[in-house]
Amino acid sequence: xxxxxxxxxxxxxxxxxxxxxxxxxxxxxxxxxxxxxxxxxxxxxxxxxxxxxxxxxxxxxxxxxxxxxxxxxxxxxxxxxxxxxxxxxxxxxxxxxxxxxxxxxxxxxxxxxxxxxxxxxxxxxxxxxxxxxxxxxxxxxxxxxxxxxxxx
Numbered sequence: 001x002x003x004x005x006x007x008x009x010x011x012x013x014x015x016x017x018x019x020x021x022x023x024x025x026x027x028x029x030x031x032x033x034x035x036x037x038x039x040x041x042x043x044x045x046x047x048x049x050x051x052x053x054x055x056x057x058x059x060x061x062x063x064x065x066x067x068x069x070x071x072x073x074x075x076x077x078x079x080x081x082x083x084x085x086x087x088x089x090x091x092x093x094x095x096x097x098x099x100x101x102x103x104x105x106x107x108x109x110x111x112x113x114x115x116x117x118x119x120x121x122x123x124x125x126x127x128x129x130x131x132x133x134x135x136x137x138x139x140x141x142x143x144x145x146x147x148x149x150x151x152x
Contacts (some may be wrong), residue, residue: 037077043107043134051130052100057092059121059129061105064094065113071096089124101129101141 038060053072060068060077067080069088074107093099101121105114121129 040106042134045133086120104132
């Protein structure tokens with residue numbers, strides 16, 4: 001007489017519970033975007049050129065015209081004095097010569113501050129840089145959008 005074997009049943013409920021616990025853990029502990037140390041309201045454009053995630057030098061001009069320089073990690077944000085902008089750009093370019101330069105200017109920044117920054121970029125032989133903007137699509141409300149870079 002042949003013995004009949006009972007089929008093995010594996011209860012998957014604990015596996016689903018563990019998967020959801022891991023999902024909740026990673027969602028609560030992951031930091032997707034580092035906090036901005038210098039808040040700027042970017043101008044809007046329809047450009048969809050995305051900025052590189054690594055190898056960048058970010059020059060920020062806030063609403064009052066103050067200038068800051070940092071890398072993509074925003075680990076060391078350095079405030080620039082108006083007479084030290086050229087020296088700082090040259091120093092950062094020497095540190096990482098192949099880095100993309102991104103100018104992140106507030107939409108209400110004084111025109112003179114942006115013009116001075118572009119003059120200093122030209123003096124530092126940095127003639128190629130990107131202007132960071134917020135993406136504005138047809139029908140979007142002003143201020144909505146994802147960061148993009150408009151090439152120059």
